[in-house]
Amino acid sequence: MRSWRERVLHTTLFEAGGLVLVTPLASWLTGHGIGRLGLLTVSLATFAMLWNLLWNRLFDRWVPTRRRNLVQRVAQALGFELGLLVMTLPVVAWWLGIGLIEAFWLDLGFMLFFLGYALIFNSAFDGIVQRRLARRNN
Template structure:
């Protein structure tokens, strides 16, 4: 099982890199002000970091291996994004002053982006960690 230190490192890297990509991209695609999107994205990132810790600890307990299949990776990413979507939809609508339907489509866009991003990031992160742990074990 992964340590809390590894999970916190994972969480911070995941969110910082994701924000650097999603803020300008979502502002351009949605037509909403980058400042409003940025503040919303940072707030959502805070919620996502807490959910990330909880969800990935649970997922680690259910699937306790670093060598996960594509189906397991998809389940990990989908479960995280679905949980976050349900929790954040009202916040997105309120912050941007839009209806729930428009907020759903915007949140769905975030979800689809982060679903693909999470799949790639988590696979890369685990690959790097496996190599790092193998090097430490060989010393």
């Protein structure tokens, strides 16, 4: 089981990387200024960090191993993204002044992006932690 310290580090790195990648992309795709989108993405990232901590802690209890297979990784990433989508959709629609359907398609696009990002990030993060733990135990 991962410690809270490890989960906070994981979440912080994940969200920081996501913000760097997604804010300019969102601004370009929507035509909204980077400042307006930046405030939204920082707010969503803050919420996502809290959700990430909770979701991954729950997932650690359901799948208590560091060696997860692809199906488990997909379930971990998909569960996080779907939960976040449901909770943030109304906020995105309101903030950007768009309808729920348009916000859904925008969120779906970013969910798919972050699904792939989460698979890659989580696998890399766990690999690095496993190597560090192996070195520490030798």
